[in-house]
Amino acid sequence: MPELPEVETVMRGLAPVMEGQVIASVYCGEKGLRFPFPDRLAGRIQHAKIKKLERRAKYILIYLSENNILVIHLGMSGRIRILAPGSNAPPEKHDHFELGLADGHRIILNDARRFGMVFDVAETDFLVHKSFCHLGPEPLLDDFNAGYLREKLKNKSSAIKVAIMDQRLVVGVGNIYACEALYRAGISPIMSAQKVSKAKLEEFVKQIKIVLMQAIAAGGSTLRDHRLPDGDFGYFQQTLNVYGRAGQDCMTWGCEQTIHRIVQAGRSTFYCPHCQK
Ligand SMILES: [Zn+2]
Incomplete structure (x- = not known):
């Protein structure tokens, strides 16, 4: 499943190809993804100019002219590939969404399990939209810090591992990164969130930022390795110190x-x- 670093990698790979371009054509597959494609989506985004790309949590935000934002979520199995102008690469099974750009590039979303999402939202409605209004801060920004975390956790009796994966607290600390950061910070995953010391929370925040930045850096190197005409990117190997190493x-x-x-809230820890104490 693509996690925050993979989504950041995909966004960084798409940005130089898409920014400044005009959307010349839109294809929405009949099956839809997690939900059907929104009514008249193609009509709203065709001929729009792409102003910039950003990421929020695990959503790729494509800011368009007319104050519209095209949102893509990769779900469980979404992959995006970029076809260079004139490419005669054949279509693939599970290609469900495609943007044709005015310069001939094609951006294709392939999603075998169809848990992904594509929709648009007016820029002015973004902060109150149901997908975004409850999201906590971005983990790599300064408003996610030990003081913030301490305040939010002071009355939380749930296990620290479960608490940190709540997207309302902070976005993008998925299962792998929660395990890795707890290990590096020396915090037991089963400790009650409110009992983690101030010093340990400081270290935890620091390690969350480090594991995510290292994964993004690893993604950046796969981007360079995959700079082929018909590049496909978004998944990469990273060095894990504890995740997946049971019995070792x-x-x-x-x-x-x-x-x-162990299993906590249905996820392996x-x-x-x-x-880790
Ligand atoms: Zn040990």
């Missing part, structure tokens, strides 16, 4: 524990009971 030795020097796996 803890990687902390001098620790002789093995990594444990990997941690070292010795290093």
Whole structure:
């Protein structure tokens, strides 16, 4: 499943191709994705100029002329590929949405499981839209900090691992990154959120930012590797210290524990009971 770093990577890959271009054609597949494509979407976005691309949580925001924003979410299995002008690459099974740009580039959304989303929202309605109004701060921005986290968690008795994955608290700290950041900060995933010390919360915030930035950097290097005419990007390998390592030795020097796996709120948690208190 694409997480925040993958979505950031896709957005950064699309931006130089799309910004400043005009949408010349729009294809919406009959099946729709998680929801049917919105009524008359193609009519609203065709001929629009693309002003800029941004990311919010795991949504790619394509700012268009006429104060409209085209929103793409990759869901569980969404992949975007860019076809260069004149490319004769064949269509693929599960291609559900396509933008043709005036310079001949084609942006194609392929989504085998169809949990993705494509919709548009007026710029003026963005902050009150149901997909965005409840989202917490971006983890890489300064308004996500230890003071903020402490205030939000002071009455939270749920486990810190479960609390940090709540998108209303902070967006984009998915399961892998929650496990990795807790391990690096030495915090037990099962500790009650309100009991984590101030010093540990400081370290936790720092490690969340570091693991996400490292993953984005890894995504940036795959982008460079995939700069082929018919590039497909968005998924990449990253170095994981604890996630997926159940039964293997803890990687902390001098620790002789093995990594444990438990399930919290239906998701796997990997941690070292010795290093994480
Ligand atoms: Zn350990």
